[in-house]
Amino acid sequence: MTSTFNAETADNFEDIEKQFAVKTVMYMQTHFSLLESRKGSELKLTKIDDEIYEHFKETFPEIDVSQKLDEGAMKSKEGKAKWREFINQYEKKVADFNFGTMLRDSPKADYDQHTTIFAVRMQFYAIEIARNKLGLNDWIYEEAQKQKS
Numbered sequence: 529m530t531s532t533f534n535a536e537t538a539d540n541f542e543d544i545e546k547q548f549a550v551k552t553v554m555y556m557q558t559h560f561s562l563l564e565s566r567k568g569s570e571l572k573l574t575k576i577d578d579e580i581y582e583h584f585k586e587t588f589p590e591i592d593v594s595q596k597l598d599e600g601a602m603k604s605k606e607g608k609a610k611w612r613e614f615i616n617q618y619e620k621k622v623a624d625f626n627f628g629t630m631l632r633d634s635p636k637a638d639y640d641q642h643t644t645i646f647a648v649r650m651q652f653y654a655i656e657i658a659r660n661k662l663g664l665n666d667w668i669y670e671e672a673q674k675q676k677s
Contacts, residue, residue, distance in 0.1 A: 568665025
């Protein structure tokens with residue numbers, strides 16, 4: 529007999545949490561390595577970056593990606609509802625569209641415990657694509673090139 533899975537009463541399995549953490553850290557490292565090897569303004573994160581960017585600008589004109597993100601607004605009841613509607617439109621278009629990941633709260637920051645927030649993959653894509661298109665992540669490449677020479 530099969531029963532319905534209830535997330536509210538499910539056990540937390542430490543191994544699953546560890547696997548999630550490892551995958552999340554690997555994703556962060558991959559993202560930063562990409563930004564170190566190529567200017568963000570020249571980088572595509574998905575096959576539909578332009579679509580995501582236009583949709584993001586239209587849906588969230590109040591978010592200034594050049595500034596520190598307002599995590600409270602993003603995670604408020606209203607913010608969650610607005611983001612959920614945005615995110616769900618990518619269910620059949622973007623792999624792992626609703627997978628949890630880490631997002632830098634500012635384009636001026638590296639990933640660390642004080643500058644990183646938990647987000648959904650589509651929030652990451654929307655914000656980082658906008659930062660890339662505006663050249664806000666280019667400094668990472670420039671810093672990496674200076675360190676190489």
